[in-house]
Amino acid sequence: MSSHIIKRLFTTSSVNLGKRNFRKFQIFNKRGSRQFKKQRITNPDPDVPVHKRGxxxxxHELNGKFVVIPEKIPKLIVPDLKDCKLLPYVSYRTPEITQTEFTPQDLFNVVYAPKIMKDFNEGKLDxxxxxxxxxxxxxxxxxEALNNARRTGSDIF
Known part of the structure; x- marks a missing residue:
């Protein structure tokens, strides 16, 4: 007779022959189970950030309540294009336009130089x-100039 003792193994883990039960791993957002999503709503974990997809x-939240800040609500400013003659199509045969870099000297020549030349020719300089x-x-x-440049509708952006 052989002296081998036959044992029957019993395990309580979810691992079975290399296959794993991924339901026990709680993952975030879309990929989480319903139970996990309900748990996140009732008791959010600050260590696991919610991915907001951009x-x-x-x-912001203040004393457990969400406070809406009107300045943070995006407003889309769309022009009225009823009488616009332009079409959304651009032909591939359109010649390519090359333009040199717009330098501070060019900006000065366009904005300030005409006024300075006019004042100089008319003798209105001290x-x-x-x-x-x-x-x-x-x-x-x-x-004041910096505040005007940062105001909504300026060309600084």
Whole structure:
């Protein structure tokens, strides 16, 4: 007779012959089970961030309540295109347009140079080269000019 003892193994884990039960692993957002999603709603875990897929919040949570900030709600400004003659199609035969880089010197020549030339030709400059009759833009302080540049609708962006 052989001295082998036959044993029957019993295990309580979910592993069975190399196959794994992935339901016990709780994963985030779309891939989680219903139980996991309900648990996240009732008791959110701060260590596991919710992936919002690029959508920004329009407020914040304060004392357990969500506070909406009106400034964070995006507003789409769409022009009225009823009388527009342009079409959405651009032909492939359109010649390619090349343009040189727009430098600070070009900006100065377009915006400030005509006024300076006009004041110089008319003798409206003082001994320091400042205009005797400054325009509204020339009267602005550096802080006011910066605030105007950052205002909605400016071309700084």
């Amino acid at each position: 959508v920004r919040d329009i407020g 001994e320091y080269g400042n205009s005797i009759e400054p325009s509204q833009e020339e009267k602005l302080t550096a802080e």
